[in-house]
Amino acid sequence: MRVDSVDxxxxxxxxxxxxxxxxxGGFIHDDLxxxxxxxxxxxxxxxxxxxxxxxxxxxSAADAPTILRIPRALHVxxxxxxxxxxxxxxxxxxxxxxxxxxxRTLLLTMVDLFNACDKVRAVGRGYPNLSLADDxxxxxxxxxxxxSWATLTSLSPSRNFLKSRLGSDAWGAGRTLPHLMPVIDLxxxxxxxxxxxxxxxxxxxxxxxxxxxxQVFLRYNDNDALAIALNLGYVENDARFVASIPFKVEIxxxxxxxxxxxxxxxxxxxxxxxxxxxxxxRLVGLQLGPESVKALxxxxxxxxxxxxxxxxxxxxxxxxxDVIRSATDVNRDYFERLTSIQADRSDRWGLRDVLRxxxxxxxxxxxxxxxxxxxxxxxxxxxxxGRNGGTAAAAGSS
Numbered sequence: 001m002r003v004d005s006v007d008x009x010x011x012x013x014x015x016x017x018x019x020x021x022x023x024x025g026g027f028i029h030d031d032l033x034x035x036x037x038x039x040x041x042x043x044x045x046x047x048x049x050x051x052x053x054x055x056x057x058x059x060s061a062a063d064a065p066t067i068l069r070i071p072r073a074l075h076v077x078x079x080x081x082x083x084x085x086x087x088x089x090x091x092x093x094x095x096x097x098x099x100x101x102x103x104r105t106l107l108l109t110m111v112d113l114f115n116a117c118d119k120v121r122a123v124g125r126g127y128p129n130l131s132l133a134d135d136x137x138x139x140x141x142x143x144x145x146x147x148s149w150a151t152l153t154s155l156s157p158s159r160n161f162l163k164s165r166l167g168s169d170a171w172g173a174g175r176t177l178p179h180l181m182p183v184i185d186l187x188x189x190x191x192x193x194x195x196x197x198x199x200x201x202x203x204x205x206x207x208x209x210x211x212x213x214x215q216v217f218l219r220y221n222d223n224d225a226l227a228i229a230l231n232l233g234y235v236e237n238d239a240r241f242v243a244s245i246p247f248k249v250e251i252x253x254x255x256x257x258x259x260x261x262x263x264x265x266x267x268x269x270x271x272x273x274x275x276x277x278x279x280x281x282r283l284v285g286l287q288l289g290p291e292s293v294k295a296l297x298x299x300x301x302x303x304x305x306x307x308x309x310x311x312x313x314x315x316x317x318x319x320x321x322d323v324i325r326s327a328t329d330v331n332r333d334y335f336e337r338l339t340s341i342q343a344d345r346s347d348r349w350g351l352r353d354v355l356r357x358x359x360x361x362x363x364x365x366x367x368x369x370x371x372x373x374x375x376x377x378x379x380x381x382x383x384x385x386g387r388n389g390g391t392a393a394a395a396g397s398s
Contacts, residue, residue, distance in 0.1 A: 001028050005036035013113040017106060017182050020074075024102050026183075027069035029207075033214070034186055039122035041113075043067075043187045044214040045207050064194075064206040067216060068183055072201045073100070076107045077177035080163055085156035087125065089115045106182050114161070124157030126349040127164075128230050138341060138352060145226065145245040145334060148263040164232060167220075184218070191238050193217030210238070224287075226335075227262070229358035233349075241289030242362045242369075245334050249326045253311060253319050254304060255280030259327060272296075274303035281307065288328055290368030294376055297321055321373060328369045335362040 001018055003011045014034050022028060033044045045067055082093040090111045096104055114120070132139050133154060143150045155163065165185055166178035184205060187193075194208035194217065207216050223231070225239040246261035256279045275282040281304070287296075300320035305311055311319070338359035343352055 001030065001032045001034065003034045003036070005034075007036065007116065009116050010036050010113065013109055013116060014186075016109050017113070020102060020106055020109070021070060021182050024074055025071045026074060027066070028183060029065065029067040032067055036117065039117050039119055041117060041186050043183075043216055045209070045216050046214050047209070064208065066204055067207050068205040069202050070182065070184055070205075072203065074102065074106060075167070075179040075181055075203075076103045076110070077179045078107075078162065078166055079177055080159055080166070083159060083162060086120065086158040087156065088158075089120050090158050090162060107180065110180055110182065110185070114165075120158045120161050123164075123233075124159075124161035126233050126351075127155075127157070127160040128233055128351055128354075129154045130157065130160065131347070131349050131351050132230075135344070135347065135351070138355065141338060141341065142230065142355070145261065145338075146230065146263070147246065147261055149230070187216060187218045189220040189236075190217035191219060191222070191236065191240055193219040195219060225358040225361045226355075229354050233351075233354060235354055235357040235361065237361050239361065240291065240365070241287040242331055242335075242365050244283075244286040244288060244327050244331055247327070247330045249323070249330070251280070251319055251322050251326070253315060254308065254323070257323050257326075258282045259286050260284050272299075274300065274307075276307045283323075286327060288324070288331060288369050289365060290372050293324060293369050293372045297324055297373075297376065300324065321376070324369075325373055328366050328373065332363060332366040332370070335359040335366065339363060 003014045005011050005014075014036075018028055029045060031045055033046070035042050035044060045065070077098065079093075082095075084091050084093065092108065092111055096107065099107065132142065132149075139149075163178075165180055167181050167184075168178055181203075184203070187205070190208075190210050192208075192210060194206050196218070197204040197206070205218065208218070209215065210217055221228075223239070224241055224243045225236050227243060228234065228236040228239065243262050244259050246259055248256055248258045251257050256277070258277065258280070260282060262285065272286060273284045275284065283300075297317065297320045300323060301313070301316040304319055305313070305316045308316070336359075339356050341352055341356060347353075
């Protein structure tokens with residue numbers, strides 16, 4: 001492993017973390033490079049590095065090289081509420097009870113690394129939950145799409161940053177504290193990044209490049225561009241779906257369809273689900289994406305027929321298409337309004353610029369959904385016309 005930094009303190013701290021991980025059962029690919037520039041840290045594996053298939057872009061590829069193996073015992077539990085509020089730096093609580101000696105070493109070294117990169121002042125101060133409260137117009141617009149925003153607690157810059165680094169336990173051993181992940185934490189997010197692979201008490205990360213660069217990526221969550229902008233303060237132009245805003249619409253043959261919104265926690269977009277109501281249906285976790293809309297219509301039609309068995313297949317497909325078309329129209333109208341919000345000189349962190357750009361990405365995705373729906377509708381109409389015509393011809397020939 002190599003550290004690319006002009007700052008000797010940053011190099012020392014990263015090497016100490018790596019040596020601690022390797023000295024306690026972890027593995028780090030020899031060709032891995034940790035880059036540092038100002039407040040930024042990122043991880044790369046040269047395409048010409050050792051091992052087969054270095055640079056695999058498919059995170060599920062079994063032959064993509066392993067770049068990290070981190071034992072569970074090296075993940076560092078963090079109780080966020082115990083950390084002091086601060087606007088300048090991370091300051092651990094006075095008591096660090098419950099940590100093993102190696103976890104304590106890793107925690108303090110990671111804190112020193114983040115402070116050496118000035119993460120709290122450069123990143124933590126700019127999180128939207130701090131600056132959005134000072135922009136009533138934008139706050140009202142965001143609350144329209146994500147109602148839970150109005151009830152979120154505004155964290156201090158230090159807690160904001162720390163929360164953004166915390167992972168959750170996926171070993172299925174019950175609820176545990178969120179934790180910091182040494183070295184893994186230095187890999188940036190991408191919607192098509194590598195998955196976490198859990199093998200016994202080890203979490204394994206494979207190489208996953210995106211594009212021609214050497215940087216490797218992890219998939220931290222499955223959120224849309226708006227949620228990523230609100231939670232992490234940057235624009236993710238590779239997000240592949242739009243999490244619907246909440247709304248209600250009346251659909252012929254179904255009744256009132258209520259679409260629930262989603263909350264703003266990083267991992268809280270729920271799996272899509274359909275629930276029956278007295279007056280119609282409720283959709284939870286509705287995700288609109290050009291690549292998935294055809295399957296979504298079919299699945300929604302099946303759910304509609306299970307609750308309205310009197311509807312034929314074609315009627316259910318038509319109703320499902322109407323629901324998704326309405327959802328797409330409502331969401332596109334909202335995100336076009338968000339793209340139109342004007343710049344404001346008091347917006348010192350550029351939040352309006354970030355949210356406008358995120359909204360523009362959402363509009364592009366929704367335009368793709370509308371195009372896909374139009375094609376699907378035409379194919380269905382052509383199919384029905386052909387089937388009906390065939391029936392008439394057969395009847396005439398008899």
